[in-house]
Amino acid sequence: MQLNICHLYPDILNLYGDRGNIITMKRRLEARGIKVNIEECSIGQPLDVDKYDIFFIGGGQDFEQEVLLRDLASGKGRDICTAVEDEKVFLAICGGYQMLGQYYKTWDGNQLDFIGAINIHTIGAKERMIGNYMYRTTPESGGTIVVGFENHSGKTYLGEDVAPLGMVLKGYGNNGEDQTEGARYKNVFATYSHGSLLPKNPALADFILHTALAHKYDGAEPLTPLDDTLENRAHDYMEERLRHG
Template identity: 85%
Template sequence: MKLELNICHLYPDILNLYGDRGNIIAMRRRLESRGIGVTVDECSIGQPIDIDKYDIFFIGGGQDFEQEVLLRDLAGGKGRDIRTAVEEDKVFLAICGGYQMLGQYYKTWDGTQLDFIGAIDVHTIGAKERLIGNYMFQTTPESGGTMVVGFENHSGKTYLGESVAPLGMVVSGFGNNGEDQTEGARYKNVFATYSHGSLLPKNPVLCDFILKTALERKYGAVEPLEILDDTLENSAHDYMQRRLSKA
């Protein structure tokens, strides 16, 4: 049986800060290198989404005003579809603004509240000062237990509800809010994080964990993924890990 995954890139023309599209490139390359079939479709404003077709949904980061542009499109039915896909254990990778968008709301520092789709129980409060810089976090055992390096740049501080676990714990940097050491969110098969940079090319272990999660949801138990030559990826990862460990 030939394995294959279908990936939906949501709002690629609007949510694509700091090379977030590189996550799509990394997933495609790592699947193709193993002989696993992969298709990537883009879905933006005004386009319907067929949640039954896709195994992985990717949402990149955007600025506050770009998130506001999306609210009407999400209210037109796409938000409901995304909530359904999340509850059906579809795999999501959501970065920064995409992460916030999956949550309940974003309240700006001056009190304006943007209600988002409520697919996961998190909320975000804006601050005047930005949380910015290279950072590092250790994912929880349930998310692979690997060290992740990335770049964060957000003024929103995100807080997790009781039903949501962190993706990992901050080793260096700010993470969700700079207060409780949590970074990102994990709910069902949602992987949400503030990590730009882009995330997956220099964190191949996490990339493979996400891909294997999608394969197992679709096919049940699968063989371990073929080991790839990750010399360049690991060099980039290890350099940044050493640099942050000295900070």
């Protein structure tokens, strides 16, 4: 078995060590004897979505999102939408999450129209939502507690056909209002969680990887367990701090 991973805009969207998610997916697959091919695609480079099983998009600032708009409008945005509807797996963080949506309207009224791959929109606020936080993913996304770090001024709202990735236990999540965090549409996993996300959340990492394998190989067998002692210690330490800190 082999999974092909595309890292979209790695030179532009890589806040707070988001590249660590790519490293984690690679190591967890290789530890199980599954081959991994990782390629990068940035501005001006063609994207053949049929080649890949997983797409990763990291976080960026508002200015960096604006820089991407022309490249996405050249046809790459349409190709990403096609891959989403074909149920390819996406992991999108913060700015990458917002980019998959309909639009981002800044607090002073300027609107950035994005690609509309998922039915969400984001409204900018003057105050930032920042800090360590945690949420529990829905049963459809594994039902596990996720710890991470959020830092965003945009408030994201989900359309009727988009489910939250999870529900906030501590922190702000999508908008600080409805307790939702992230989005799940087909095989898109989107979240505000930096940190990076997957190294200290091995259960979610494996859920995403198994989703990609099951889609490519028509119902792959469950992944063999790994020794996640260190990963779980990091996770449990932060969970304990958030519960009682």
